[in-house]
Amino acid sequence: MIMPKMRxxxxxxxxxxxxxxxxxxxxxxxxxxxxxxxxxCAKIGRKTLINYTALLEYLSNNL
Structure with a gap:
């Protein structure tokens, strides 16, 4: 299982x-x-973590 890059x-x-x-x-x-x-994304308390790899894929495919 590959761990997502969460930021x-x-x-x-x-x-x-x-x-x-x-x-x-x-x-x-x-x-x-x-x-x-x-x-x-995932909410952890007040912080929001996003999947960085998914973000790059979204930006590459949708913009």
Whole structure:
């Protein structure tokens, strides 16, 4: 079983910005995708963790 790469939304955003400094993706945009249920996530207390691999797949296939 492969463990998913789970990240806080802010960590995922920072990682995307490091890979592509000129990206049009915003932190608020990522939060909206999570709220809309387009990105798999898990709530742990007050924190929301997203599946980073699924996020990259979504961005690659839907934008």
């Amino acid at each position: 806080l939304i802010s960590e995922a955003f920072k990682q995307i910005k490091q890979e592509d400094p000129n990206t049009a993706i915003t932190l608020n945009g990522l939060r909206c995708l999570v709220r809309q249920g387009k990105i798999p």
